[in-house]
Amino acid sequence: MQIFTWFADYVVYNFLHLEKGHHLTNAVHFFIEDTSKIFFLLLVIIFIITYIRSYLTPEKVRSLLVKKGKNIYFAHLLADLVGIITPFCSCSAVPLFIGFVEAGVPLGVTFTYLIAAPTVNEVALVLLYGLFGWEIAAIYILSGEVIAFFGGIIIGALKLEKYVEGYVYENVSTDIDLEVEEIKITFKERVKEAFEYTINLIKKIGIWVIIGIGMASGMHGWAPTGFLAQIAGPNNPFAVLVAVLIGIPLYSNAAGMIPVVSELIRLGVPIGTALAFMMSVTAVSLPETILLRQVIKPPLLAIFLGIVTVSIIFTGYLFNFLIP
Amino acid sequence: MIIKILGTGCTNCNRLYDNTKKAIEMGQIPATIYKVEDVKEIMKYKVMTTPVLVVDEKVVFKGKVPSPEDILKTIFNEMLNKDKDS
Numbered sequence: 541m542q543i544f545t546w547f548a549d550y551v552v553y554n555f556l557h558l559e560k561g562h563h564l565t566n567a568v569h570f571f572i573e574d575t576s577k578i579f580f581l582l583l584v585i586i587f588i589i590t591y592i593r594s595y596l597t598p599e600k601v602r603s604l605l606v607k608k609g610k611n612i613y614f615a616h617l618l619a620d621l622v623g624i625i626t627p628f629c630s631c632s633a634v635p636l637f638i639g640f641v642e643a644g645v646p647l648g649v650t651f652t653y654l655i656a657a658p659t660v661n662e663v664a665l666v667l668l669y670g671l672f673g674w675e676i677a678a679i680y681i682l683s684g685e686v687i688a689f690f691g692g693i694i695i696g697a698l699k700l701e702k703y704v705e706g707y708v709y710e711n712v713s714t715d716i717d718l719e720v721e722e723i724k725i726t727f728k729e730r731v732k733e734a735f736e737y738t739i740n741l742i743k744k745i746g747i748w749v750i751i752g753i754g755m756a757s758g759m760h761g762w763a764p765t766g767f768l769a770q771i772a773g774p775n776n777p778f779a780v781l782v783a784v785l786i787g788i789p790l791y792s793n794a795a796g797m798i799p800v801v802s803e804l805i806r807l808g809v810p811i812g813t814a815l816a817f818m819m820s821v822t823a824v825s826l827p828e829t830i831l832l833r834q835v836i837k838p839p840l841l842a843i844f845l846g847i848v849t850v851s852i853i854f855t856g857y858l859f860n861f862l863i864p
Numbered sequence: 865m866i867i868k869i870l871g872t873g874c875t876n877c878n879r880l881y882d883n884t885k886k887a888i889e890m891g892q893i894p895a896t897i898y899k900v901e902d903v904k905e906i907m908k909y910k911v912m913t914t915p916v917l918v919v920d921e922k923v924v925f926k927g928k929v930p931s932p933e934d935i936l937k938t939i940f941n942e943m944l945n946k947d948k949d950s
Binding site for chain 2: 598707
């Protein structure tokens, strides 16, 4: 990632002719380096993920789960892994849920997928990688995957099928077509679609990324880093809990939240607290919950929310403990 | 021509609705657009991702928001296919 430092060096010293060592110079340098790096990463990584996605439609995931999911642990793992790269818009939660259950995917496995897909968000991944390195990005993926894996297993073990709205099972038919017709898209079309999606996404979230990095560079070198660390720092045992409780109703486009989170970490908030906050914003979304109510009854909804919330809080404390 | 937009009411569904409206105005196509938000209705089309664009009961786009131009192209293609059939 050295190249972005050189790029920022060139712009700041040779093009803008700013003097070395000043606060302003540092801030501008920081801003240019981070924005160029993040936008480059967003472009490359989102493009790659969207391209892979074009091969992995929900219909394919479903037939994969039904066909290869004889071993229940393997099925959970599979649902977990495909959850990382498959598209997930909260409005697809309900049709996806019904589609899975109809085809005979076990309830627990369906939930593993429902938890994994929004918890591990590719934009969050890019930003974490770009701003803090691969270790933190890996921790983020791993904790999301573990939560989804065990969350699904618990829901499966509790035998909660009775809390699924009756009409979902009414439609269960044996004639669900699991043979997925190969969609005839050429390589060129896939690339074009992936590229368009990437550009649209960057257009949508770009402004938030810039604002976030701008705020961070504004504080670079000046900010009283001790301030936030005092409120949400390692000395406050309730910090993770509070962060998660604030995060849940805050649901927004996940990407919009990331600069805020990176800001928090820079200002001395421990990684676990920040991660917990971010995951609660993306994983537990109010709109999705309201939509899911159409297919599952309140007790199951509560168990689902409870498991996810508790796991996220636990992850937060665990990482604060491991990486103080 | 009957065009339906299936979706549970998120921003993507609304964007698809707007783009489809634009497409119809651009192409001056005599069509009625319906929004379908009821899950049971949506499931009849055997889709797992929303939003979905249905032209005369045929699913033409699912899980994405195409541009008005792309929608118009698809609608024209559908009209041509139908002429061939009849």
